[in-house]
Amino acid sequence: MRIRVKARSRLWAVKDPRSGVECNGDEGNPPTESQPEARGWSSPGADHGAGAGEDTGQSAAAHHRGRAPHRRWLPPHRPLIAVGLLALGIAAPAWAGHGSTTTSATPLPHGTSASLTATCPHGSHATGGGFATASGYDPQTGEGAQTFNQVSGPAGRHAWRATSASLPGSSDTTLSATVRCARDRLGDVVVSTEHGELQPGQATTLRARCGPTRRLVGGGYVVTPVYTPGPPSSGPRLMVLESHRSGKRDWLVTGVNLKLSSTDVYAGTLEVRALCATGSGPVKAVSTAVPLSYDTRASAQAQCPPGFHTLSGGFALGPISADDSGHLLFLAGFVDASTPVGSSAWRVSALGRPWGNPANGSGTLTSLAYCERS
DSSP states (O other), X not given: OEEEOOSSBSSEEEEXXXXXXXXXXXXXXXXXXXXXXXOOOOOGGGTSOTTOOSOOOOOSSOSOOSSOOEEEEEOSSOOOOSGGGGXXXXXXXXXXTTBEEEEEEEEEOTTOEEEEEEEOOTTEEEEEEEEEESSBOBTTTTBSBOXXXXXXXXXXXXXXXXXXXXXXXXOOXXXXXXXXXXXXXXXXXXXXXXXXXXXXXXXXXXXXXXXXXSEEEEEEEEEESOOBOOSSOBSOOEEEEEEEEETTTEEEEEEEEOOOSTTOXXXXXXXXEEEEESSOOOOEEEEEXXXXXXXXXXXXXXXXXXXXXXXXXXXXXXXXXXXXXXXXXXXXXXXXXXXXXXXXXXXXXXXXXXXXXOGGGEEEEEEEEEEEEO
């Protein structure tokens, strides 16, 4: 699958090398203040090197290439949570320094989708969160679940929501949502969002920005509507390729609405959400990258230095670059875990898929941890 960067297009066209189907992006206008000027593609590791201080680098991907994004602030209230009642259990929070972790879990049978929410304890707010499936598919053994995650983001100020689908013919598994929390007496948090609509065969990068008086502590993404495996299947196959910090104030997400067959006709909306806090100290970014190629499985874990704890974390599938013909190349993959490990590490796991035409069919999976001194 290829993405062509058109001269004035604000959306990229994605071409499937198998079917030859191509959907061109809409023509756009020059960047405005709400549409920052697009930048060149680079490796995620260039912005989030291990042992780096506060993240000041540019993104691993270009700015949003679509219609002018809509920005709004979610109101500072505790959300109503219904799906969480289906959870198998809720892990009791254990405060570590200034952070605690709460995890919820629910069954995810093959051929179905599931959603759930993990909620911070009373008197605390979310700084980040993630998701994980209990047993990801391993091509070497032929065992495990092939899952497709489309929601991993804050649900208001106090919770984290996750939604994943398990593909037909796969194994039954368990989906968990995890939220990292900080006490309210140390500050508060609001949620900043931006979103864009993607037709089948289009891709985009979005940024949600924190205001100048707040510090970015974490972020995530929400796809609507979500993909339902069926049969028959419905909803967009909108895959998130990266979700991480970009500079001091922006959370960045890149997504592609895959068009793998004539049945992929559903448009989807991708929303990026940033958690913007007061009372938070400087954030230290650390990262770990491992090789990932077609039909292989890989995991990466980023570890905060001694004396630090995780506020949040993110992931990136790479490379994301452009060739001499102006086609965007990317490594597709099912990311089935992006989650905190204890109070000071972040783990990411993925299965490489052959849809993005990266060079030599291989690339990298990067785990990113954002750490604060305890």
